[in-house]
Amino acid sequence: MEKELVMNTPNTAMEETNRSLQRREKGEKAKKAVALTFVWIMLLVMYLPIMYLILYSFTDSKVIGQWNGLNFDCYATLFNGSNVYAKQIWEATWNTVWVAVVASTLSTVLGTAGAIGMHFLGKKLKAVFNFANEIPIVNAEIVMALSLCILFAWLNLPTSAFSLIIGHMVLTIPFVVINVQPKLEQMDPSLYEAAMDLGANRAGALFKVMIPDLLPGIFSGFMISMTLSLDDFVITEFTKPSEGMDFQTISTYVQGTLAKGAIPIQIRSFTTLIFVLIVAVMIGYTIVNNRKAKKI
Amino acid sequence: MEATRALPKNKGVMRENRKWLCMPYGVFLVLFIILPILLIFCYAFSDADGHFTLNNFIDVFSPDSSGTTFKVIGQSLGVAALTTVICILIAYPIAYILANSKFNKNAVLVYLFLLPMWINFVIRTVATKQLLIFFGLDPAMHPWICSIIGMVYNYLPFAILPLYNTMLKLDKSQIEAAADLGASPVQVFFKTIVPMTVPGIVSAATMTFMPTMSSYVITDALSGRTIKLIGGQIEHQFLHSQLNVGSVYAIIMLALIGLSVVFENFFSEKKKGAR
Numbered sequence: 039m040e041k042e043l044v045m046n047t048p049n050t051a052m053e054e055t056n057r058s059l060q061r062r063e064k065g066e067k068a069k070k071a072v073a074l075t076f077v078w079i080m081l082l083v084m085y086l087p088i089m090y091l092i093l094y095s096f097t098d099s100k101v102i103g104q105w106n107g108l109n110f111d112c113y114a115t116l117f118n119g120s121n122v123y124a125k126q127i128w129e130a131t132w133n134t135v136w137v138a139v140v141a142s143t144l145s146t147v148l149g150t151a152g153a154i155g156m157h158f159l160g161k162k163l164k165a166v167f168n169f170a171n172e173i174p175i176v177n178a179e180i181v182m183a184l185s186l187c188i189l190f191a192w193l194n195l196p197t198s199a200f201s202l203i204i205g206h207m208v209l210t211i212p213f214v215v216i217n218v219q220p221k222l223e224q225m226d227p228s229l230y231e232a233a234m235d236l237g238a239n240r241a242g243a244l245f246k247v248m249i250p251d252l253l254p255g256i257f258s259g260f261m262i263s264m265t266l267s268l269d270d271f272v273i274t275e276f277t278k279p280s281e282g283m284d285f286q287t288i289s290t291y292v293q294g295t296l297a298k299g300a301i302p303i304q305i306r307s308f309t310t311l312i313f314v315l316i317v318a319v320m321i322g323y324t325i326v327n328n329r330k331a332k333k334i
Numbered sequence: 335m336e337a338t339r340a341l342p343k344n345k346g347v348m349r350e351n352r353k354w355l356c357m358p359y360g361v362f363l364v365l366f367i368i369l370p371i372l373l374i375f376c377y378a379f380s381d382a383d384g385h386f387t388l389n390n391f392i393d394v395f396s397p398d399s400s401g402t403t404f405k406v407i408g409q410s411l412g413v414a415a416l417t418t419v420i421c422i423l424i425a426y427p428i429a430y431i432l433a434n435s436k437f438n439k440n441a442v443l444v445y446l447f448l449l450p451m452w453i454n455f456v457i458r459t460v461a462t463k464q465l466l467i468f469f470g471l472d473p474a475m476h477p478w479i480c481s482i483i484g485m486v487y488n489y490l491p492f493a494i495l496p497l498y499n500t501m502l503k504l505d506k507s508q509i510e511a512a513a514d515l516g517a518s519p520v521q522v523f524f525k526t527i528v529p530m531t532v533p534g535i536v537s538a539a540t541m542t543f544m545p546t547m548s549s550y551v552i553t554d555a556l557s558g559r560t561i562k563l564i565g566g567q568i569e570h571q572f573l574h575s576q577l578n579v580g581s582v583y584a585i586i587m588l589a590l591i592g593l594s595v596v597f598e599n600f601f602s603e604k605k606k607g608a609r
Contacts (some may be wrong), residue, residue: 087461155356185370
């Protein structure tokens with residue numbers, strides 16, 4: 039009897055702790071469920087407007103929200119060369135893309151060179167550069183846009199492709215610089231010197247030793263530049279070519295049609311295709327990343 | 335002897351050379367960022383012919399128009415403040431959950447929050463407008479509610495990202511210690527988690543507050559043009575080729591941005607002081 043009691047006490051105590059552990063685990067599980075439900079609901083809300091637009095890309099009603107029956111008119115007309123709206127949309131797309139590619143490339147080259155140069159400047163001069171670099175990030179885009187517009191008016195130059203590219207470079211360069219800077223800080227300075235000692239010339243040491251080290255920063259700077267440039271409205275509106283043909287990017291085109299009334303129905307199918315493209319790129323990127331992670 | 339002495343000198347020259355790589359960027363900064371901002375001040379104080387005048391300021395702040403001007407400033411600050419507060423209130427728990435390995439083990443969910451940003455924001459705003467109408471919220475009838483929803487929708491990812499980044503670096507042991515020492519979950523939250531995430535809150539606030547003041551495209555579409563932001567005023571002057579009066583509004587905007595920067599620095603300094 040005595041023995042059993044002694045044996046029993048720790049057992050019940052253990053059961054007790056086990057039960058409380060289980061209870062805690064249950065609590066954790068419930069917490070997790072609540073948290074993830076909240077996140078998924080928020081995601082649903084974030085995607086709702088886009089889904090709504092996508093849904094109405096499968097009907098040809100003039101306004102979103104009025105269902106004319108399932109058809110693919112939005113898509114058919116988008117790829118019909120003689121459709122006025124389709125022509126405008128594709129032209130605006132082309133403009134958006136080339137401006138983004140040209141401006142981001144120039145920003146990446148100039149910004150990377152700038153960041154490398156700044157790294158070797160004296161403290162005071164470096165601070166001045168850093169301050170000037172922060173201006174477009176902190177400043178409102180519209181103030182930068184107006185200031186550029188004034189600059190070209192002051193120079194008596196009409197706004198053109200040149201002013202537009204400059205505008206997008208102002209928007210994106212600071213982000214290239216701040217993305218390259220941390221990589222420069224992490225860089226091992228002796229590598230560059232070693233390359234020089236081993237007989238590399240300046241350009242060789244720069245391109246074969248330094249730039250590869252900075253590449254991740256340069257790449258993310260370029261990607262952020264593309265993202266900002268593709269989505270830009272304000273700077274584009276203020277610096278886009280004012281003479282000759284009506285120049286539009288997707289942002290200014292949609293805003294212009296919206297101000298006049300309804301947007302063309304082809305915008306719905308266009309957005310759907312862009313969305314599919316983005317999701318595909320995202321999935322591809324995730325898969326490649328996961329594979330890389332597994333290899334390591 | 336000669337060679338060894340020449341080497342360091344040579345290296346010094348090399349370093350000098352790398353320094354010059356920032357020259358083109360320096361020229362760019364002066365020509366297209368600093369000079370244009372100085373020109374805004376010149377234009378604000380001159381007429382269309384370039385003569386000195388205070389008429390632009392009188393135009394904006396005269397008894398007739400100052401009412402509108404102050405209303406625009408008030409509305410801009412109101413929209414920006416409301417958007418910022420709501421964005422942070424929603425983004426904070428999202429970022430906390432996404433950054434907590436107990437709830438979320440991979441970054442895919444984070445990407446999902448950022449993905450809508452790659453759809454053109456004007457198109458997203460149009461879609462939001464139509465969806466709000468579908469839910470019975472007509473922008474013409476409820477300009478404030480619709481505008482704020484549109485703004486929060488657009489800027490939420492900008493608030494989530496900095497908060498998420500700070501929360502990834504949270505010191506877990508401090509939170510556990512607080513809990514072990516008998517703090518209630520509420521106390522743990524307000525006494526350890528919130529103070530540790532102040533830098534994230536400050537940068538999330540900056541990322542949403544500053545751009546909302548000039549995001550007139552969203553308020554134009556979602557308020558039936560009844561809510562006017564300073565950005566919209568600048569655009570209005572630009573469309574009517576009134577660059578001089580537009581410059582005055584730009585200066586007002588610069589002043590507000592300057593104030594927000596001072597505010598931001600105050601909070602980050604305080605945080606540093608506390609450490």
